[in-house]
Amino acid sequence: MGKRPPVVVLSSSSGEDDGGGRRGPSARRSRTPASAPARAQSQAASGSRKKPRRESSAGRGRRRASGPAPLDSLKAEFDMLSEDFSECFDDLGMSGSIRKTKELWVDKYKPHSLAELAVHKKKVEDVKKWFEEKLTAPKQTVGGWTLVLTGQTGVGKSATVKAIAEDLGVDLCEWTTPVPTLWAEHVHANSGLRYISKLEEFENFVEKIRKYAMLHPTSITSQRKLNIILIDDIPVTSGNAAFARLGKCLTGLIHSTQVPTVISLTHYHKSESNDTAMWNSEDLESLLQDAGAHKIAFNPVTTNSIKKILMRICKEERYDASEELLHQIAISSGGDIRHAIMSLQYYCLDPRRHSSALATNGTRAGSKSRDSLVPRQESYGLSSALSSPCGRDETLTLFHALGKFLHNKREINGGVDIDLDPFPLKEKLRRNLLKMDVPEKILSQAHGKVRTVADFLYENVLDFIDNEAVDDAWAVVSYLSEADCLLAGSPITSYNSENMAQLIAASVTARGVLFGNAHVASSRWHTIRSPKLWQTEQSFRSNKDQILNERFDCSSSCASCNFSDLVTEFRPLERWIGPRNNGPISSSWHHGVGGSHLVNKLDADGSNYEEEDDDVIEEC
Amino acid sequence: MLWVDKYRPKTLDKVTVHDQVAQNLRKLVSEQDCPHLLFYGPSGSGKKTLILALIKQMFGAGxxxxxxxxxTWKIDTGTRTLEIELAMLSSAHHVEMNPSDAGFQDRYVVQEVIKEMAKNRPIDAKGKRAFKVLVLNEVDKLSREAQHSLRRTMEKYSASCRLILCCNSSSKVTEAVRSRCLNVRVNAPSEDQIVQVLEIIGKKENLHLPAGFAARIAAQSNRNLRRAILFFETCKVQQYPFASNQVAPPLDWEQYVSEIATDILTEQSPKRLYAVRQKFYELLVNCIPPESILKKLLTELLKKLDADLKHEICHWAAHYALCMQEHKMRLGSKAIFHLEAFVAKFMSIYKEFLVATFG
Structure with missing residues (x-):
């Protein structure tokens, strides 16, 4: 396969690469060290498979020599050299820090052909068809050259594109993020480092594509070489201005590009990206689509496909992982194949580990039916024992969790073992088993603040209670009231959710809603409203200031008065006296002027999530 | 200017309703420097009037x-710095504030404001009266911790400042604070006194009061002088010359609460509960204190309730009032949770009662 002595070339190339560092996404791929210590048997086992991988990594994904034809390899070498030259243009001499790692299986078993992809065949077919269409289309057509791939992390967006590019025999150009110069570095070290923001760099790149796209058809080589541009790493923007800039830049690209361009967007969980600093991938997505990009959404990889891949890797690596373990890994990865492979490798590092982990799994499976009765601490212990060694913690969006609580799905027939129960409950207190995890676990997955969850539940729960069941409504609201007492009792310093009162309040809230709502309204579609409470509180505060000021203006000498007296006595009567009074009574409740004005202002600030503000202040 | 403000007695001499108290206070401050004072009494009885007049007596027109x-108070608690914003009224000689507005951080405010006042102690040439007066409203709503720290600071800085505390019910002020103050009880004026005041105002405004008119307003005011004067002015605005059977219009929020009560009594369902919640929101936006809402609501509900249920309903009202009260000081407490819990409980009880009675 490899014609050149792999070790020498590799070390030199990797040195250069790490120095140049112009390879954002490919930075994950570690290099095989020239002299990695003590990995004799694994090298022997995988030595033969390593070579094509090295080659491809040297070619940095642009060119994957699938067939070992001498011409191809020559060309690859040439490509690589020219690549390196251009990429090390602004070599800053950073030392490679990732060189010491053992080769990752994620890179080693990167799919090289369409058949190896774990993505659903249809999706691959879709993407491929799009490429074929575009590649055969005449160059002069404007627009429609962009494809947006969306999906979670690790579902194989980039891998699909790379595999298809290889399959079709076209070149793949990637936007690789340059090594950033930190602002602090720029400020403090007068070493002549130039600070360029990521966004600026990206803009430059896009500008370049747009210019050089024209030149490509007149390439040097006789055969017309086809290109695909893959933009994998869109800079993170914060703030509206930066986002607008990025949007403009991308729209421009979409409108003018004449090379098939793929933009891959990663969907984050809402709860993970709830920082305002995070750009909103959905906004970007709709923006791109509006600009005329074609969108293909990737679903999480199915458990079976992951299992198949894992099994293949095991076979090639000669580890005999049990079926059950693979299944466990596949499930806990949540459709993220990259993560699944990494977990597998981690497992296989220590053969003793997976037997013990399996034991844990076994006990968990046994106790699963009793989960809802297991006290909190214990159930956490179990689940963490399972998920800490392998698996990523699943996250739920806040709304998902709310939905679970509100819809309150239970087993239809849970009363089978009532007779076996040593402490039979009264009929009134009996509930069927929950069709979900322990509420506390759901809460911890949703990452919501307890207060927020309580407010949302409070706002929405009445919709889900059967209209006859006032008793249930009381039960639910009284639990919420108690949760409020718990929450209010805790001091302000409770940012950490470890706070005991918070945890208990969370439990009371979730379980109260679940238990209290014994007669769930027949399930139909409900929108979940954002708590009006928040809005009310905001207007309350501003109204209060306003009232105090008004009162002071009216009677500056003796404005002293209890606020409650002011509101309950002065204001209502002032309304009657008001018009004849010279005092500047700019707003009064009756007409709702002040109030609705305030609400509108809030709306403009964007601090409310939803509509239906108008009836906050209605005529009384 | 409202009549309430216009006809507020500015000096202790002119105080009519509590003239005895006023005379005593005048003697108290004219002799020497005064002790800390605690005024307590029902709303609208004239505490604040007395306090303001007393301050004027002490310092003159200034x-x-x-x-x-x-x-904004910046308070260093050791681990972090709190910033508390609080509205205050101040003159060269006194500061008036409502520390319970700071919620559960009230104790910091109480300490800090007194410390600061002690620092900026006004220097009088005669060395006399070199103190400032700090008027604290709604002391009964201060948290226990705040009252505690109040006690300590009261002693420590007694040379530089005098406290005048003002509250509705002295039972919620700790013993320790009460014993360090001269307690002044301000009774609610009797209806006759209110009638007198109204007649004085009527004379000054050149109004003709039909017989029994002032008495009717006084009765409607529930022995609250402020309310009585406000009602009086309202009536004047509405219709003058006064009709013989004229009454003041009801307070709009009270009317609104009684509407809510009617809503609750006509239908008991989660849907109705939700509708009631919207109305509560509206009241809260308009800053009506939740305690007042609950109180008024309970009164309205009790009017139309079977005697059997009254006891239970009162019990639950008290329960949720306590929930509100206990955590009112704390950050982020939502009174509406408790209000609604009360309504839901009422609905549940009432519905059960209806089903049991009428089938």
Missing amino acids: AEKVKMENK
């Missing part, structure tokens, strides 16, 4: 020039 500011 105390009337007040300015209002929203002062």
